[in-house]
Amino acid sequence: MWQNLPLFPQQASTMAPRVDALFFFLIALSLFFGLLIAFLIVYFAVKYRRRPGYERGVSIDASIALEIFWTAVPFGITMVLFFWGASIFLDQTQPPVGAIDIAVVGRQWMWKLQHPEGQREIDELHVPVGRPVKLTMTSEDVIHSFFVPEFRMKMDVVPGRYTTAWFEATKEGEYPIRCSQYCGAQHSGMLGRVIAMTPADYQQWLGGGATGVSAAQAGQNLFQRLGCATCHKSEGGSQGPSLAGLFGKTVKLQDGKSAVADEGYIRESILDPQAKIVAGFQPVMPTFKGLVSEEGILQLIAYIKSLSQQERTAAK
Amino acid sequence: MNGAPQVHYLNVDYGIRSWLFTTDHKRIAWLYLLSVTLFFFFGGFFATLIRLELMTPQGDLVQAETYNKFFTMHGVTMVFFFLIPSIPAVLGNFLVPMMVGARDLAFPRLNLASWYIFILGGLFTLASAAAGGVDTGWTFYTPYSSIYSNSHVALTVVGVFVTGFSSILTGLNFVVTIHKMRAPGLTWFRLPLFIWAIYATSIIFILGTPVIAITLLLVGLERVFNLGFFDPARGGDPVLFQHLFWFYSHPAVYIMVLPAMGVESELVTAFARRRVFGYSFVAFSSLAIAVIGFLVWGHHMFVAGQSVHAGLIFSLLSFLVAIPSAIKVFNWTATLHRGSISYDAPMLYALGFIGLFTIGGLTGLFLASIGVDVHVHDTYFVIAHFHYIMVGGSVMAYLGGIHFWWPKMTGRTYPEPVARVAALIVFLGFNLTFFPQFVLGYLGMPRRYHAYPPEFQALNVMSSAGASILAVGYVLPLIYLIWSLRYGRVAGRNPWGARGLEWQTPSPPPTHNFDVTPRVVAEAYAYDKEPEETYEFGSPSRA
């Protein structure tokens, strides 16, 4: 029990050293101010202790200069902390382009993950070292949180919407995934692990056990099976708009507003089609709520995304 | 002058009805003191069970379901039934009228009603515990609380809903009293800083509590009548709940700590025997905290899926709310300079408060630094941080205040050496309990874990060991304070040589506090003057 008493978690992602740097700065700052206050209290308490002939303190009125000084100093320091923390956060929340797209579905009490190549995993995530990995996450029931301490990465996994997070592993190894949002009885048992491997090993892992069906292909199959294709033909001229090139574009809506076609938008189009009507179309699309699982929706999204990629490659 | 008066508020009548139907703010303070003490030990009992379970990594003491109820009952009881009412309802009730030179609060019957409402809410919560408990955590996050939990959520939520009214009414009572019932000459800038703090707290009570009441009502409606507010399957939004919940519950942190800061200002001045350094800065920082405190709730949702912009703005505002607290700490420390400092038990609590509150505040900067918060959010780092603020801060100040005003409340003094030892035990036990949790959090131990990886055991054992020391520190005052009621030395009017108005009347005070309405002719904490140069009581009063 007492052997190996670690004080800090390993640094295993590109973000870890950056978060730690600010953390250590904060510790230094806290030590400085903490010890300063402690020293002053002890020093005053001893020096000005009550003793015979010294029964009353000397009331000194506030010094405005001093008050301004000790208002300005914390203000300056907190602004430094704010900008430093914000700069890390901005990078934490913006996945680099070209990241591997992993779909994550949380539920009481397990993690279901799917790779773009089609591999599905439960409570395990294999990733290559040195490549950014983006997680698009949702939950089937309550709120969970995807936390990998060694990566200094955490994001809540919320039912009814997508949240995203990303990391880039820097060291091969196994790192625990811990659910960090209380989610019911087995909350502390909702564990998993990220297995970071060399790119070569990762390719091999992808090859072995492959289903041969990528996430986008699975989405395409669903697209046919659910009858989406009857209304959404790529040539256009059908009841619904063509979905080719949709992903990432700004869509004009009936009510004059516009919306960016991201994962959340497509999810809403499938589950609650009346919420936003595309300009020039009738509100005839039925809801698919209950007909398609969270994982299915993520596959449909992968498919619609792949249509845009095809467009882009075709344009080139 | 120093003997106990013949007739005072405690001995005017002994019947049980004279207590249950009293409208005397001092007696109502006792009703609250007894009830929050019971709730404190009730919540402490669950804390003990938590620390016992966490001695070993496997989660082998109780089932996960049971453990989840332990930490929920602990949180609900301590937050809503101990911390929130503790200083305002016990010390505030006892002191506000005396400090402003009034005979009672503005609405004495409303004050009694507030206590009954509080007890009614408490009974609901106890009933839910007796029926099998709740397992949502004190934060009641949806849709777990509104749909998935199989425990007595509705009963608990009603309990918290009901007590909310007690807070609102108490806040109203204080605000009106402070505005309308100050003694002649007692201008705003002559008020003790405790009054400023209670005033700021009351504003939060009045503006914030209705929000939590409505929010919990919505949870109950969704749960019982299947209405869709927060459940996405019914078109609701689970994160909306978090916005509403924290819109109250972040300011609630200041409900717990502002009164503690008020007590702190009284203690530091009384035991340094000098005027507080920077009176108006300490006073206005209370108001600043109350106002800015309403604008930082989003820091509880940095990783909940709110927009990046919202995250950044809430991070900035959270840093700003730290500044008034820092100003207070610097001013209290400066107040020690050239004081005449004695180390009586209340002062030990007050000095301990500064140390622990400083650590709590500094670690708050870690959490406001949004890039670092992503890592420590919902881990034991957060648990450690808010226990430093709420136990290291508020409970220390509460105990310091109880010791300080005990002679006034009871007319007796407690055995000082034992009290000093107890204060030291609390300080040491507290640090041993909660400091290791900062390390655990950064290592990545999430909160609300029934079982945990074995490499975290050493730190958890330290924490549990600390908790057992802390428990001794909390039981000791219970024993010697009760003992002092009968055997303590008679205290006299002003045993500490303090300057507050409450010390200018006998101990225990007469039912109407002052025989003659005092007239205030100097600022607060005038330790360079005699009390007679600060307060004038006309001729007959001081006979």
Ligand SMILES: [Cu+2]
């Ligand atoms: Cu979970």
Ligand SMILES: [Cu+2]
């Ligand atoms: Cu907060």
